[in-house]
Amino acid sequence: MRIYIPATLANFGPGVQSIGFPLNVGVTIEVGEETEQWRVQHPFADRLTHDETNYVVQIAMNLAPNIKPHALTITSTLPTTKGLGWQDALILGGIELGNQLGQLALDDFTKLTLAARTAKQPAHVAAALLGQPAVSYLQAGDVYASGFVCSTYAGMLYIPDEIEAISFGNPETIDYDQGVAAAAGGNMLMAAWQNQQVELAGQLLENDRLQQMFTKDNHALQAIRQAAHALDIYGTVLVEQGPIIATLLPQAQVQDFKDVLAYVELPGHFEEIEMTDTGLSVGE
Numbered sequence: 001m002r003i004y005i006p007a008t009l010a011n012f013g014p015g016v017q018s019i020g021f022p023l024n025v026g027v028t029i030e031v032g033e034e035t036e037q038w039r040v041q042h043p044f045a046d047r048l049t050h051d052e053t054n055y056v057v058q059i060a061m062n063l064a065p066n067i068k069p070h071a072l073t074i075t076s077t078l079p080t081t082k083g084l085g086w087q088d089a090l091i092l093g094g095i096e097l098g099n100q101l102g103q104l105a106l107d108d109f110t111k112l113t114l115a116a117r118t119a120k121q122p123a124h125v126a127a128a129l130l131g132q133p134a135v136s137y138l139q140a141g142d143v144y145a146s147g148f149v150c151s152t153y154a155g156m157l158y159i160p161d162e163i164e165a166i167s168f169g170n171p172e173t174i175d176y177d178q179g180v181a182a183a184a185g186g187n188m189l190m191a192a193w194q195n196q197q198v199e200l201a202g203q204l205l206e207n208d209r210l211q212q213m214f215t216k217d218n219h220a221l222q223a224i225r226q227a228a229h230a231l232d233i234y235g236t237v238l239v240e241q242g243p244i245i246a247t248l249l250p251q252a253q254v255q256d257f258k259d260v261l262a263y264v265e266l267p268g269h270f271e272e273i274e275m276t277d278t279g280l281s282v283g284e
Contacts, residue, residue, distance in 0.1 A: 064102025131279025
């Protein structure tokens with residue numbers, strides 16, 4: 001049995017902890033034969049263990065304590081583990097592992113609720129589960145989520161050479177006026193997508209009010225936006241707290257953007273990614 005979970009692009013601009021896109025790269029959990037003890041192979045170095053204490057196994061066993069140990073092989077096609085929802089993919093993978101081996105017959109809403117509560121926010125898991133752009137909201141343990149129709153984007157990632165970011169933590173409170181502006185910007189963004197107003201949507205994506213403490217004085221973000229704006233491309237965002245930066249743009253503009261980026265001197269590299277319409281899936 002193979003469980004596939006797409007990586008996701010989420011937590012940017014006015015969509016922090018709400019908007020997510022599934023990507024055409026992801027994590028696969030291959031379930032092998034039954035074993036006396038759990039054996040887990042994976043590419044995540046010292047971030048995960050290889051036995052029954054493995055994060056995926058623990059999630060599965062919390063759901064279905066009586067499942068038999070198996071040999072698991074986890075593989076990843078992610079270009080980076082920073083900011084693309086790999087941990088959220090493992091949460092969903094663990095839930096699906098417990099669901100399958102424990103024959104729990106969980107529906108998607110239950111999987112989403114469990115995953116969002118575990119992740120403490122739903123943006124990544126909603127998009128990964130639904131396999132489409134998704135907007136979601138977690139409030140007091142209740143999850144609200146819906147897919148939505150928007151412009152078809154390609155994505156260009158800037159991945160710095162020094163990938164580890166300093167985590168500042170999220171602010172406990174924000175200024176009321178900033179909160180109102182961020183909410184209004186998010187509402188307007190959804191309307192722009194609904195009406196296929198691509199340039200307006202891009203401008204609204206660059207509303208950084210919810211990420212000001214991370215975007216302030218970010219030289220790479222400003223340099224990439226300047227290059228993009230020269231081509232009337234809008235939609236360059238800081239992903240999570242950084243350092244990954246993503247530009248969402250129409251496929252027809254990708255080559256022109258690549259040509260301009262060749263003149264942007266930054267310590268890192270650019271990598272094109274694609275959106276997908278494939279969500280969590282289970283197969284042979």
